[in-house]
Amino acid sequence: MSNKILIIGAGVAGMSAGIYAQQSGFDVTILEQHTIPGGNCTSWKRNGYLFEGALHWLTGSSNHTPLNQVWRNVGVIDDHTNLIMKDCLSTYYDQDQVIHLYRDPDQMEQYFTKLSPEDSKEVKALCKDIKAFMKVSAPVMDIPGVKVAKKSKMTMSELLR
Secondary structure, eight states: OOOEEEEEOOBHHHHHHHHHHHHTTOEEEEEOSSSSSBGGGOEEEETTEEEEOSTTSOTTOSTTSHHHHHHHHTTSOOTTOOOOOOSEEEEEEETTEEEEEESSHHHHHHHHHHHOGGGHHHHHHHHHHHHHHTTOEEOSSOOTTOOOSSOOOEEHHHHHO
């Protein structure tokens, strides 16, 4: 039986899988189509500007989440990483209108209701469903068949934090 693993893609998922597999004693090879690892988390500088590929939203990066330790273990973040948790999760531009999505469902409800008062009933229902979904636990560290030292679950609210 071979203890070799081939991973396609050197993004954060492929690199994390490779690190943990190697730590578990596997012979790991990671293939990447780009000249550098990083996948969507790759950034580069050109003419004085920083082009950031996607690491602007790192799920579970708050110090209060189990994923934070994973990100630290694989070197994505460390004690010198400046994590910025903006209230506004995302901004969309639709012709001449700007639309914000907020982390806090109450803030989003107020904003959407002000933006479109005629849809207040639907907005309220949407935000109520978001609040209910935020209580759902994600089995981040206790995957069936995988033995862990400490079982842990994260709520969707913690992932957004």
